[in-house]
Amino acid sequence: MSTLAHDDHHDHKPTGFKRWFFSTNHKDIGTLYLIFALIMFFVGGAMAMIIRAELFQPGLQFVDPQFYNSMVTVHALVMIFGAVMPAGVGLANWMIPLMIGAPDMALPRMNNMSFWILPFAFALLLSTLFMDGGAPAGGWTMYPPLVLQTGNAFPFLIFAVHFLGISSIMGAINIIATVFNMRAPGMTLMKMPLFVWTWVITSFLLIASMPVLAGGVTMLLTDKYFGTSFFDAAGGGDPVLFQHIFWFFGHPEVYILALPAFGVVSQIIPTFSRKPLFGYASMVYATASIAILSFFVWAHHMFTVGLPIKGELFFMYATMLIAVPTGVKVFNWIATMWKGSMTFETPMLFAIAFVILFTIGGFSGLMLGITPVDFQYHDTYFVVAHFHYVLLTGAIFALMGAAYYWLPKWTGFMYDERLGKIHFWLSLISSNVLFFPQHFLGLAGMPRRIPDYNIQFADFNMISSIGGFAYGISQLLFVYIVIKCAMGGKKAKAVSWEGAKGLEWSVPSPAPFHTFETPPKLTKEMLEH
Amino acid sequence: MKGISKLKSSLKKLFLVLFFIPLSAMADWALNMREGATPISQEIYNLHMVTLWVVTIIGILVFGVMFWSIFHHRKSKGAKAAKFSHSTTVEIIWTIIPTVIIISLAIPATKLLIKMDDTSEAGITIKATGSQWKWKYDYLDGVGEGLTFYSSLDKDSKEVSQRDSGLNPMESENYLLDVDEPIVLPVNTKIRILTTAQDVIHAWWVPDLGWKRDAIPGFINDNWAVIEKPGTYRGQCAEICGAGHGYMPIVVKAVSMDKYTEWVEDKKLAIAAEKNTSDIVLNMEELMTKGEAGYKAQCLVCHQANGEGIKGAFPALVKSPVSTEKGRRLEHIHQIIYGKNLMPALGHLSDVDIAAITTYERNAWGNNTGDIVQAKEVAEARKIPKK
Numbered sequence: 001m002s003t004l005a006h007d008d009h010h011d012h013k014p015t016g017f018k019r020w021f022f023s024t025n026h027k028d029i030g031t032l033y034l035i036f037a038l039i040m041f042f043v044g045g046a047m048a049m050i051i052r053a054e055l056f057q058p059g060l061q062f063v064d065p066q067f068y069n070s071m072v073t074v075h076a077l078v079m080i081f082g083a084v085m086p087a088g089v090g091l092a093n094w095m096i097p098l099m100i101g102a103p104d105m106a107l108p109r110m111n112n113m114s115f116w117i118l119p120f121a122f123a124l125l126l127s128t129l130f131m132d133g134g135a136p137a138g139g140w141t142m143y144p145p146l147v148l149q150t151g152n153a154f155p156f157l158i159f160a161v162h163f164l165g166i167s168s169i170m171g172a173i174n175i176i177a178t179v180f181n182m183r184a185p186g187m188t189l190m191k192m193p194l195f196v197w198t199w200v201i202t203s204f205l206l207i208a209s210m211p212v213l214a215g216g217v218t219m220l221l222t223d224k225y226f227g228t229s230f231f232d233a234a235g236g237g238d239p240v241l242f243q244h245i246f247w248f249f250g251h252p253e254v255y256i257l258a259l260p261a262f263g264v265v266s267q268i269i270p271t272f273s274r275k276p277l278f279g280y281a282s283m284v285y286a287t288a289s290i291a292i293l294s295f296f297v298w299a300h301h302m303f304t305v306g307l308p309i310k311g312e313l314f315f316m317y318a319t320m321l322i323a324v325p326t327g328v329k330v331f332n333w334i335a336t337m338w339k340g341s342m343t344f345e346t347p348m349l350f351a352i353a354f355v356i357l358f359t360i361g362g363f364s365g366l367m368l369g370i371t372p373v374d375f376q377y378h379d380t381y382f383v384v385a386h387f388h389y390v391l392l393t394g395a396i397f398a399l400m401g402a403a404y405y406w407l408p409k410w411t412g413f414m415y416d417e418r419l420g421k422i423h424f425w426l427s428l429i430s431s432n433v434l435f436f437p438q439h440f441l442g443l444a445g446m447p448r449r450i451p452d453y454n455i456q457f458a459d460f461n462m463i464s465s466i467g468g469f470a471y472g473i474s475q476l477l478f479v480y481i482v483i484k485c486a487m488g489g490k491k492a493k494a495v496s497w498e499g500a501k502g503l504e505w506s507v508p509s510p511a512p513f514h515t516f517e518t519p520p521k522l523t524k525e526m527l528e529h
Numbered sequence: 530m531k532g533i534s535k536l537k538s539s540l541k542k543l544f545l546v547l548f549f550i551p552l553s554a555m556a557d558w559a560l561n562m563r564e565g566a567t568p569i570s571q572e573i574y575n576l577h578m579v580t581l582w583v584v585t586i587i588g589i590l591v592f593g594v595m596f597w598s599i600f601h602h603r604k605s606k607g608a609k610a611a612k613f614s615h616s617t618t619v620e621i622i623w624t625i626i627p628t629v630i631i632i633s634l635a636i637p638a639t640k641l642l643i644k645m646d647d648t649s650e651a652g653i654t655i656k657a658t659g660s661q662w663k664w665k666y667d668y669l670d671g672v673g674e675g676l677t678f679y680s681s682l683d684k685d686s687k688e689v690s691q692r693d694s695g696l697n698p699m700e701s702e703n704y705l706l707d708v709d710e711p712i713v714l715p716v717n718t719k720i721r722i723l724t725t726a727q728d729v730i731h732a733w734w735v736p737d738l739g740w741k742r743d744a745i746p747g748f749i750n751d752n753w754a755v756i757e758k759p760g761t762y763r764g765q766c767a768e769i770c771g772a773g774h775g776y777m778p779i780v781v782k783a784v785s786m787d788k789y790t791e792w793v794e795d796k797k798l799a800i801a802a803e804k805n806t807s808d809i810v811l812n813m814e815e816l817m818t819k820g821e822a823g824y825k826a827q828c829l830v831c832h833q834a835n836g837e838g839i840k841g842a843f844p845a846l847v848k849s850p851v852s853t854e855k856g857r858r859l860e861h862i863h864q865i866i867y868g869k870n871l872m873p874a875l876g877h878l879s880d881v882d883i884a885a886i887t888t889y890e891r892n893a894w895g896n897n898t899g900d901i902v903q904a905k906e907v908a909e910a911r912k913i914p915k916k
Binding site for chain 1: 558559560561562563572573576577580581584587588591592594595598599602603604605608609610611612613614615616619620623624627628631634635638639641642643645646689690691692693694696697698699701702703704705706728729730732734736739740741742743745746747748750764765766767768769770771772773774775776830839840841842871
């Protein structure tokens with residue numbers, strides 16, 4: 001502990017533009033990622049508001065179908081690559097070195113580049129909204145031949161995707177190098193916080209999957225401009241080849257979005273239950289199983305393309321199998337709560353909501369995995385409901401819980417608990433009003449990605465849109481809470497939460513600019529389990 | 530004060546009721562998938578229900594345990610945290626039980642999928658070809674062989690769906706789910722349905738038949754259905770295919786074999802009649818009327834009602850060289866017949882339809898060329914090779 005007292009007088013750091021543009025500090029870079037993610041969350045959210053406004057009633061009121069399709073496309077790209085992934089990486093940057101007793105990430109300059117690529121890549125992508133011909137409008141999944149009909153925006157889309165991939169790959173390399181080489185002596189792999197484990201596994205997923213996406217989109221580029229016909233039957237190619245390549249990336253990608261959220265929840269629940277995480281080893285193995293299995297299920301996104309029956313059966317079985325380790329994790333979280341001594345501050349509320357709502361998303365996921373029935377669900381609002389449950393009420397709820405959980409450590413102040421709880425309840429109710437009815441819409445037969453619909457779908461669309469507007473507005477409260485917290489409030493202790501365990505709580509709040517410049521001497525109390 | 534807030538609350542309730550009545554009069558609160566019109570769709574529905582029950586019961590049990598814990602194991606109730614942190618036995622149990630549940634769902638799913646895979650020995654084979662943005666149907670085998678026609682969104686839906694049309698979709702029950710030419714099929718006959726596409730990936734979906742299948746350019750997928758109940762079944766394209774994705778529905782009319790055979794005969798005559806239009810002569814007014822209707826049906830979705838197109842995506846026809854210059858008349862007609870770049874070929878339209886559309890485009894929106902194109906000119910244009 002005494003080694004940490006030195007840190008304050010080392011605190012000379014650059015200020016202003018230089019501090020942020022040239023930062024090699026994991027805390028500052030973490031902050032940059034988190035602020036960027038929050039901004040992009042609202043950019044993507046605004047697009048969602050346009051979508052829900054158009055779908056509020058039957059008829060075409062606000063936008064034309066081409067622009068609507070652009071909104072659908074860019075909303076997804078922004079949320080996935082601009083909000084959820086950067087927020088996860090921001091948490092990783094801030095917390096991994098603190099959790100393992102390391103002074104910073106293994107490759108601090110590469111860390112800087114990983115971040116600053118993002119605003120550049122999104123400037124490329126979002127600039128297409130203002131071009132002749134408009135932004136890409138073929139869905140975030142970019143299937144050819146439709147995506148090849150994109151006009152001037154096409155190269156911007158491809159290059160943006162390339163840069164996003166490069167940023168993620170570099171980040172993943174950094175995390176693996178850091179965790180494998182810079183843990184404090186005594187912190188074996190099986191003593192690391194689960195959040196670190198989930199990020200290590202996520203990093204392997206990133207390294208294995210993002211280059212495949214890069215390959216696939218490059219093939220789109222050459223098909224459009226350089227006379228190849230990878231995806232054109234007339235030239236001997238096949239549009240479905242792209243789908244295989246894309247989803248080979250795409251399925252691990254959704255676990256890249258989910259695993260850090262699992263890690264966060266595995267930190268929060270033990271703290272507020274005042275009880276160690278149940279089944280640590282099992283949780284590690286379950287996470288690893290999910291990650292490995294995620295490479296074998298990609299074609300469940302393609303059940304209707306006309307795969308041979310043996311293929312359909314294989315992918316159905318593998319998909320259904322993933323439910324088992326996922327269930328194991330859910331049971332372990334509940335077992336952590338069981339016979340604990342729980343309090344329900346905002347982080348715990350979000351974590352509990354995550355467990356319930358992610359599980360509901362998992363149920364619809366299991367239903368989708370049953371191939372013959374998927375023939376009815378595929379490309380309907382049932383799928384939209386499923387992935388928003390796991391991504392919004394799942395991943396994003398966990399990320400917000402993480403923000404509330406670690407804000408005291410980052411800022412040195414407790415956020416306003418009353419407002420936090422209000423934000424939680426507004427988010428919980430509005431997001432369910434928004435997405436639960438979409439299950440019914442999908443079952444009733446409403447397809448995805450349409451700007452207008454038959455009157456039989458009117459009621460639930462109206463309810464869903466009302467939920468959407470309410471959810472959008474209530475996220476402004478979150479911004480207010482975060483800013484208010486950063487500006488001051490009740491001083492946070494080093495151990496900001498009564499049940500909190502782990503190395504990050506052994507440094508002061510706010511965490512000094514440099515921490516663990518010498519590795520901490522680990523004692524049993526300092527470790528989580 | 531009390532009186533006013535009571536009044537406010539009653540008014541609010543009244544408003545909500547009145548607001549939702551017109552919606553609920555024609556709209557639907559459907560919560561579930563439909564059972565459909567075929568034995569397969571029924572089996573799919575059954576498997577869906579079984580799975581839904583399984584996950585509901587699991588949810589009730591798991592969340593029940595969780596809520597019980599939330600209420601009883603709380604610090605404010607004086608609960609003291611236990612110290613246990615693992616149990617291999619419990620991990621094994623809650624790995625094995627879900628695995629057993631999953632296997633028991635996979636078995637009926639496998640059987641059903643294998644059944645659906647067998648498209649052999651069909652009585653009738655039809656092919657659905659998706660294009661931007663309509664379907665083309667070819668009757669390839671069995672009674673009706675040789676029939677070919679296009680099926681597009683019906684005229685009313687096209688009008689109502691225009692942005693700021695001022696028309697109310699709530700008044701049309703089959704808004705966006707109706708077509709000008711439905712497919713007619715006989716009941717109790719195995720129908721093999723092939724799907725493919727002309728340009729981008731589409732998907733053919735009629736929920737009452739129980740399945741959808743992608744329509745992929747350059748490839749042919751096949752599927753089958755036996756429709757047991759006569760009726761009209763509506764579906765939609767189910768793979769994003771551009772701006773018109775939401776506007777290319779599918780309508781299947783299932784009738785008795787007798788009625789079907791009658792329809793086949795009538796349809797054959799109608800199609801033959803439509804082919805021979807090259808002798809039709811119309812005056813300017815007739816051409817403009819017919820041309821405007823044709824423009825609305827075929828061209829408006831891209832080139833817009835005012836002919837201005839969408840900058841960077843779809844060219845304007847107002848004052849465009851092709852639609853105004855005298856020397857480019859043939860080019861204009863050819864472009865409609867053969868398409869160009871993203872614009873699909875429309876040569877399947879009759880000579881008189883193409884003549885009317887061309888005339889309309891050359892005279893509307895202030896283009897005012899005074900040009901009159903007759904069906905004969907279009908018939909001749911088809912014989913001249915495209916430059």
